[in-house]
Amino acid sequence: MLYGSIEAGGTKFVCAIANEHLEITERVSFPTTVPEETMKQVIAFFEQYKNELAAIGVGSFGPIDIHQDSKTYGYITSTPKLAWQNFDFVGTLKKVFDIPITWTTDVNAAAYGEYVFGQGKGLSSVVYYTVGTGIGGGAIQEDQFIEGFSHPEMGHMLVVPHPDDNFKGNCPFHGNCLEGMAAGPAIEARAGKKGQDIPADDPVWEIEASYIAQCAYNTTLLFSPDVIIFGGGVMKQRHMVEKVHRAFEELLNNYVKTPKIENYIVTPSLEDDAGTFGCLALAKKADLHVN
Known part of the structure; x- marks a missing residue:
């Protein structure tokens, strides 16, 4: 049983294969090109099993x-990647x-x-x-994804510009939404260099932390979750979590009592493997449901 x-x-x-205990036995990766090429590689990998x-x-x-x-269930719809539109x-x-x-968003899979x-x-x-590169969010309550007419687009919540930030945001739809102000390309556009090349004491990180903290603030008041996890390349800057904690506590101003901050706003323990393990767990859940 795989x-x-x-x-x-x-x-x-x-792509990965795991045994019934969800222990990964093989994993491969390849570039996302066009559906005809990429899906051929996907199918060839799984056909072995x-x-x-x-x-x-x-x-x-x-x-x-x-x-x-829906007639288009299981489709990628209005993606900017033209070759994949309506696939x-x-x-x-x-x-x-x-x-x-099972079929869900990449961030929902990581959340799971x-x-x-x-x-x-x-x-x-x-x-x-x-x-x-972008910002996305997924929410789970009692083993179910929180979604309605579609999946959440939490990365496009509006944020209040930091008083020291003159950047107008680079989201073509919303300008100063979370993604437009805080994703990797926004950091690079603001600072003139990529995040990994910016020292930890640069003021740009306080600006970045203010936007992530606003996200955590909004999330807290909307969902009151047990934990908020921030993954992705930007959060691999280890100094960011502490900055976000400070900015969040200032914003919240003791309005509600949350779990202990170091256990409440965290980075993923699975790091880059969260999505793969989430997909495997969803696959096993679907199999058990059928059988």
Whole structure:
């Protein structure tokens, strides 16, 4: 009994196989090019295990259609990646693999990985953000994703510009939304260099922390989760968490009592593996539901 994971990112795909205990036995990655080329590699990888494969979990870049009664369920929809617009992802897999296939966003998959195995293990309410080239968020309550007519687009919440920040934001839709002000490209546009080349004591990080703290503040008042997890490349700057903690406590101003700050606003314990483990856990969940 094997389970498959497809972490479909805008830059690369990561595919993995795990045993019934969700221990990874093989993993590959390849660049995200066009569907014909990339999906051919995906299918070739899983065909090796076709007789033992029980289910596949997919976490995809988006936007995607998550409604199972929709004609375009399983599609990547209005993505900026033109070759992938209106691509029937799940349908393409189903032509080869007649097994349960779970379908969610890449950030939801990462959230589920942390919920099952990481910082959210044993908790009932988890919110996860990835802060990198873009910003996305996923929320889980009692093992269910929080979503309605579509999946959340938390990365586009509006934020109040920092008083020392003259940057207007680079989101083409909203300007000074969280992604427009705090994602990796915003840091580079503001500072003139990539985040990994900016020293920890540069004032740009206090500005960045203020936007991440606003995100945590909004999340706290909207969901009151047990934990808020910030992953992605930007949060690999280890000094960021403490800066976010300070800015968050100033913003919240003791309005509500949260869990202890160092246990409440955290980085992922699974690091870059959160999405893969989330997809595997969703695949096993789907298999158990069917059987």
